[in-house]
Amino acid sequence: MKTYAHVFQGTAFTSHTPKELQILKDHLFCINEDGIIERVAAPGEDGYDDILTTNRVHRLSPGQYLLPGFIDLHVHAPQWAQAGGALDVPLYDWLHTYTFPLESRFADIDFAAEIYNDMVGTLLANGTTTVLYFATIHKEASLLLAEICAKKGQRGLVGKVVMDDPAQNPVAYRDQDTPTALEDTEQFILAVKQLAPSVKQGVYPVVTPRFIPSCTDGALKGLGELAAKYDVHIQSHCSESDWAHGHVKERFGKHDAFALHDFGLLGDKSVMAHCNFLSEEDVSLFAKTGTAISHCPISNAYFANSVIPIARWMDKGVEIGLGSDISGGFSPSLFDNARQAVISSRMLEDGVNTELPANERGVSQSRLTIDEAFYLATAGGGESLSLPIGRLAEGYAWDVQIIDTVIPSAKLPIYGDEPLHSIFQKIMYLSRPENIREVWVQGDKVHTRQS
Structure with missing residues (x-):
């Protein structure tokens, strides 16, 4: 089974079309040495479990989500x-x-x-x-x-x-x-x-x-x-x-x-x-x-x-x-x-x-x-x-921000089992810089918020 430079596991939001939001729940994002998303795997898909067992995986914590940079x-x-x-x-x-x-x-x-x-x-x-x-x-x-x-x-x-x-x-x-x-x-x-x-x-x-x-x-x-x-x-x-x-x-x-x-x-x-x-x-x-x-x-x-x-x-x-x-x-x-x-x-x-x-x-x-x-x-x-950026999809650069909705200084009002689209909307309307836990560009981490 192939190993990757990075593998991230978490729920992501990305645009498919101007009017269509994609919600990728618990997906794996496999990043190659060039910082490009080589594979996106959904739970239950062939190879999903093999990727988890053969790679070091960045698992998002509860309350964290991926957005494109x-x-x-x-x-x-x-x-x-x-x-x-x-x-x-x-x-x-x-x-x-x-x-x-x-x-x-x-x-x-x-x-x-x-x-x-x-x-x-x-x-x-x-x-x-x-x-x-x-x-x-x-x-x-x-x-x-x-x-x-x-x-x-x-x-x-x-x-x-x-x-x-x-x-x-x-x-x-x-x-x-x-x-x-x-x-x-x-x-x-x-x-x-x-x-x-x-x-x-x-x-x-x-x-x-x-x-x-x-x-x-x-x-x-x-x-x-x-x-x-x-x-x-x-x-x-x-x-x-x-x-x-x-x-x-x-x-x-x-x-x-x-x-x-x-x-x-x-x-x-x-x-x-x-x-x-x-x-x-x-x-x-x-x-x-x-x-x-x-x-x-x-x-x-x-x-x-x-x-x-x-x-x-x-x-x-x-x-x-x-x-x-x-x-x-x-x-x-x-x-x-x-x-x-x-x-x-x-x-x-x-x-x-x-x-x-x-x-x-x-x-x-x-x-x-x-x-x-x-x-x-x-x-x-x-x-x-005209660049392959802005989407969390295969062939695109791994440019992402990890949003933390439960950080104590900027906790978003998310309660119970809210629909993921509702969580996305709250992220877009309520996020502050404190909620941006990490930023990655082309597969490299370029910003970490310490508190």
Whole structure:
């Protein structure tokens, strides 16, 4: 009988489809040396007992459950230093008064190391095993973020940000010029690709125009060409707010989606954050090109001036995952963001203006369930990145969080013989970082909570 690097025995929750939750009771998860789930065995299945007798088994304790590691599709890593502050001003003012001055400080590599080490560790402690990161315009500090992900065991997709338009960006924080921005981006791509073979869980370079208002046409065109040349991921912001959406319409006479597409920035490795103002035509373009949406429900409540109809876009076949958007979103927890995704969708469906009749107040068929929000935080994120992550299934990376529902400091209200689906819902709505006992990435334990 084959022996494995690790075998886990316990009950797990994982998404089969956006609307279908799988509950795997007392299953065995067999992990190979590469950190991949090689076999999943159910009780009573041929070989189940043999696996138990021929392997050292990690048996979950009573009250513990397995969830896939969360996948955060939108984090501004430098903004961790301002998380929880300055959320009461419009987006443009927030960027120029608070965010750009902070990000300019990442020219100091020691300052960058302090923030980035804390950011990566905090996300791991919150059950986030894969992150799509915006760094800053600084090539060296951006590479440092990739190196920290590699060292701490997080799967990091990292972008050196491009902001080259002197008319839109402050003197103290922008790329020197377009050729420099493109040269630095290419050097960054090559450096991360050189690092990647030594990293078990993977690190990836990402082409990252901050958003259309911050970039010249030359930079956008050049970044599209670099993404094609090196076959790397692409990320940006798309139609986030009234201001950003209006800027692009005035500049190009079209929406962000079509402008980005013209520059070669949409494709099956592209993830666009927010996307609150997409039209039906924009959504069709996303579905056709394989471009994914990072839904950032907490951040959208502060800066997007709207609620995105995620349920409708999912039904149109667009790949969608969840993003915290630190620090436009204050919380590093995708549990919090999954909850807000549900709350926002219900407000969109039911409406908020009580001066209107109930049947005219909202947008029908907008509601998300917590099962669907869980899908966005896990399998939806993996599909958005075109990586085998986000599911507890054969052929997927062993990225998991072990949730302890009976820890004394954060015991969940589970009594008697509750249905497992009810327990899942309580985990999703009530879990705090204290409940995350262990976090594993690609078969390696990267976080343990001691108390």
